[in-house]
Amino acid sequence: MVDRSIDHPLQPKRRWFLKTALAIGTVGGALGGLVYWHRGMSNGKLTEHGRDVLRGLTMGFVGPMLPKDKTQRDAIIEGHLAHTEAFLNGMPNVLQIEVNALLGLLGNYPTRKLLTGMGTSWTDASDEQLAQALEAMRLNPLPSTRLTYQSLRGVVCMSFFSNSAHWPLTGYPGPVQI
Template sequence: MVDKAINHPLTPKRRWFLKTALAIGAVGATFGSLVYWHRGLSHGRLTPHGRDVILGLTRGIVGPMLPKDPTQRQAALEAHLSAMERYINGLPAVLQVEINAILGLLGNGVTRYMLTDLRGGWQGASDTDIERALETMRINPLPTHRLTYQVVRGLTCMTFFTQSTNWPGTGYPGPLDV
């Protein structure tokens, strides 16, 4: 039999559960709408936020292999963006939705800071800031952060290294004639 006179602080009441559920729902809806607002893909094309994220990630992951000349570097980055769009559009719809969500998380200021500790946007960040952000994701104790890092690194590397125009900058001479 339960004594109703006992009002222990660790026994939550129904109203407390309702208030907590509403608060969690509001926070989740806010983050969800922000991620949707800054999504990375729309109708099979990279959005401006998605382009910024991909460019920042590319600078951080394969930056030393990009051309040093600013004009050639910009051309290589634009070619990489086009290749990334083609690659993502060739994936199953489920993976496209997941990549869109990841790009949205990294494109939104609040969630980008939570994942990477990068305060400003990808476009205005220095190469050192981007390297630090990627390292923050890579060694984070939370598995979601590490998984996000592995996904964006895998996408960037697969897309970059499958373009034969990038091979000379990596030191790869191309396939051997047999």
């Protein structure tokens, strides 16, 4: 005889566990496929989604230093994206893969919404939405999300400030002649 007093309704059953594992695997596989589909770089070149994410991150991180005129700002950002592409290609392959995955995460609506809370694309976002999204990543309780923020901020800022053409925008006159 089976003692039913030990069967607790909150104790998971094998079928429930298998269904849950299958559902989690399906969702994880779908998100992984989306990240691969919308990856940040392909064959050493920034993809459209990678450019979109980096354009938004650039506006979020160094936007106040850029000119107010839209044509000048867009020209500087396009030059910055070309410089960032060269910068990323100079990184070790392991770091390129990691940055590629991070750009893919932020390039897809579901994972962008989870990480930043931003529902619009990076290009269509206002300055206030960009600031809120970056602040949500910076102050997120999950260490992985904060690390994503710090890594991408490092890539954008290192690429931007290492370009001597951007120094006058920041007020830095350049190295002192000795």
